[in-house]
Amino acid sequence: MPAIRKIRRETSEISCCLKYLLFISNVLLWLAAIAILATGIWAWSEKDMFKNIAKLSSIALDPAFVMIIIGSIMSLLGFMGAVGSLRENTCLLAAYGIFLSILLIAEIGFCALAFVLKDKGWIKDQATEGLKAFIRHYREDADQQNLIDWIQEDWLQCCGIDGPKDWDSNNYFNCSSIAIGSREACGVPFSCCRRRPQELIKNKQCGYDVRKEGYGQELSKILYEKGCVQAGEEWIEHNLIIISTAVIFLMFFQILGICFAQNLRADIYTQKSKWH
Structure with missing residues (x-):
């Protein structure tokens, strides 16, 4: 029995299901990110934002700029996850897990902050200032x-x-x-x-x-x-359950991605240890 168990441990392999599930999901994420990023860059170029520096004063409220930021983050994340899983690169998988963890912590912090400040008028003030800027620059x-x-x-x-x-x-x-x-x-x-x-x-x-x-x-x-x-x-009050469910699902899939990346790294390290 000990000999049989030893053989089973030595012939264990990296989970192909885990590897390609992580790869395919991140390829889809990367393709969506490229589309968002390309749309944002095209919108900026149409408005000559790359040349007209004076327009950058309200850059944070520019939908095209927001699309560029979101597209850049998503494309970087998708690239690290797809290439890291396909090439079995532990460094890229570690960076992917860390990046996802940072995003998850930021989302949890934002949700907690929004919950704490919802009765203090801070969110309402921010929305009001944003709408004022939209109206002025309509x-x-x-x-x-x-x-x-x-x-x-x-x-x-x-x-x-x-x-x-x-x-x-x-x-x-x-x-x-x-x-x-x-x-x-x-x-x-x-x-x-x-x-x-x-x-x-x-x-x-x-x-x-x-x-x-x-x-x-x-x-x-x-x-x-x-x-x-x-x-x-x-609208938020009427759709609070839907919004909360969507946020929970997003966080769940991020946690799942972190776990998959760490498990794949563990499998890779296990196989590499046998080479020595």
Whole structure:
């Protein structure tokens, strides 16, 4: 029996199932990351962000920049996991596990911070400042314009930060801009307008002049009067279970990736020890 057990230990091999499961999952991650990174770089080049340094003042709010950062992190992670598992490279697998661990710790810290500060208004203040920047630069950056239009029209069905009046902080929609000939003065973007029944093509001029005197109670039939901050809070409350489940699943797969990488490294070291 001891001899049989010894032979079994010596003929043990690296788990092909573990190796190729880690490889395939990280190849898919890497391909998705390349697509996100390429889209972000293309969007930046279209806006001449690489040449216009003045635009970098609001870089953190730029959707294209966010895509570049996310794509870069994901591609690096996918590369280390795919190559490390395929080539049985223990250094890359160790770096992959450490990188995943850092991301996991950062996510846990962010969730804990959000839970602690949710009643202190910090998150609401950050969202408010972000929306203020989006409103101010609405006509200056196509990506930010598309993002806030999507937030107002498709996601939260809201208008402004606390309501339509917040669009007064944009030079084009400010009521005083009537004097300089802005046709959008005292109005709001079309994304603030309620979609009419059976409306196939939305009227892009539906927000013109709606903040001028005379609309009165008719305004509620034309616009979303709820601010996006309040609408966002209500959306989170209604979808808290779904959000929590998604976060738990993400963390679970990260933990699984860390465990797979460490187990594969252990198998590789076991095989290398037999060569000596």
